[in-house]
Amino acid sequence: MSDYPALSQSTLQRLQDCPRLFQVEALELSGRWFQHDLRQRLEWGRRFHRLMQQQALGIPIDQLQTGDRSLDQCLADFAAAQPQLFALPPASWHRQTECRWQWPFQDFVLVAIFDRLELSDRAAQIHDWKTHNRPQTLETLTATWQTQLYCWLVTERSGLPPEAVSMHYWFVRSQPQQPVTIHWNQQQHQQTQQQLEKSLQEFKGWLQAYPETSLPQRPDRLQRCQTCEERDRCWPNPDLTLAIASWDEIPVVEL
Numbered sequence: 001m002s003d004y005p006a007l008s009q010s011t012l013q014r015l016q017d018c019p020r021l022f023q024v025e026a027l028e029l030s031g032r033w034f035q036h037d038l039r040q041r042l043e044w045g046r047r048f049h050r051l052m053q054q055q056a057l058g059i060p061i062d063q064l065q066t067g068d069r070s071l072d073q074c075l076a077d078f079a080a081a082q083p084q085l086f087a088l089p090p091a092s093w094h095r096q097t098e099c100r101w102q103w104p105f106q107d108f109v110l111v112a113i114f115d116r117l118e119l120s121d122r123a124a125q126i127h128d129w130k131t132h133n134r135p136q137t138l139e140t141l142t143a144t145w146q147t148q149l150y151c152w153l154v155t156e157r158s159g160l161p162p163e164a165v166s167m168h169y170w171f172v173r174s175q176p177q178q179p180v181t182i183h184w185n186q187q188q189h190q191q192t193q194q195q196l197e198k199s200l201q202e203f204k205g206w207l208q209a210y211p212e213t214s215l216p217q218r219p220d221r222l223q224r225c226q227t228c229e230e231r232d233r234c235w236p237n238p239d240l241t242l243a244i245a246s247w248d249e250i251p252v253v254e255l
């Protein structure tokens, strides 16, 4: 059993964005990061995911009425726009919903929870339901740890070539309800493996040195710092506020 924590894509993303914030949330306020991660899923999103899971188990969507008009309408629109997602998969495909995969890697356990995973002996498709109102670009999504970890993990565990793996992000509250699709490839796979090895080595070093040495701040992340609860502790110098030229530079906090 590993002494190091299980790492999800959101933890890897947090470590990349700011290791010091991970320290505060996960190491100092034990467990808060994971609870916070769960809390970030809005209730609407949780219910949508549950409905998609129930539908995949064979419950017709007209029996899944929740009384929440926006939720029911969104599900109905999604079923009308993308009926193949609501039909049974072909016999040669195996469908899993809300499934958790774990994979030991370099003293850690990597964890992925797939909204939907469809596998055949020739290909794998990862589907992710996004329930916020801000669709992201292909470039942004490709760079996230969610894409990299999920595609890398499925490739490693399935034994399929990277080119057989794809990831589909569905921004279900946006019109048209079309996916942003990322086709995985050998180069991305190798780069992700190298980045994972580097990031986990780095993280292991930080954990070994902690608490004598704090995890590093991200000095290149000043914009992020402006909306961070820890900014007074990290940056007691009031000059930090001068680094922001305009309130428009402050990023929207994802909920």
Ligand code: SF4
Residues within 6 Å of the ligand: 018, 019, 020, 021, 217, 218, 219, 221, 224, 225, 226, 228, 229, 230, 231, 232, 234, 235
């Ligand atoms: S204030 Fe900035 S450096 Fe400090 S924890 Fe927050 S994001 Fe990280």
